[in-house]
Amino acid sequence: QVQLVESGGGQVPAGGSLRLSCTASGVTLSGYPMGWFRQAPGEERVFVAAIARGATSTYYADSAKGRFIISRDNAKNTGYLEMNSLKPEDSATYYCALGRTVMARIPADYRYWGQGTQVTVDS
Numbered sequence: 001q002v003q004l005v006e007s008g009g010g011q012v013p014a015g016g017s018l019r020l021s022c023t024a025s026g027v028t029l030s031g032y033p034m035g036w037f038r039q040a041p042g043e044e045r046v047f048v049a050a051i052a053r054g055a056t057s058t059y060y061a062d063s064a065k066g067r068f069i070i071s072r073d074n075a076k077n078t079g080y081l082e083m084n085s086l087k088p089e090d091s092a093t094y095y096c097a098l099g100r101t102v103m104a105r106i107p108a109d110y111r112y113w114g115q116g117t118q119v120t121v122d123s
Helices: none
Strands: 003-007 010-013 018-025 034-039 046-051 058-060 068-073 078-083 092-099 110-113 117-122
Touching: 003 092, 018 034, 018 092, 018 117, 034 068, 034 078, 046 068, 046 078, 058 068, 078 092
Parallel strands: 010 117
Antiparallel strands: 003 018, 018 078, 034 046, 034 092, 046 058, 068 078, 092 110, 092 117
């Protein structure tokens, strides 16, 4: 049974930083591109960042460029999303997911999902 467990969310002031983790079990992480999405209340789940299987390439939504860093440690079966210079509009539930292609940008293209971790940024 595949499980993805996110952690590292919390409440921080604007300008603060958080590092989210996504630990996989029941699956070999290196076999999949990994993505991070976020969903605010009443809004759709949207793409944040993605990383290739071997971490050879990374992709970011415009809202994340220059502030967020996606990475992975396949030996630990864990992926990460480092978030810096956080803004109130970054507040959302953040989800990690394993996809079919690193170019995937919509939730339907991702096969496995975590349960999410809440990020709240105070103004």
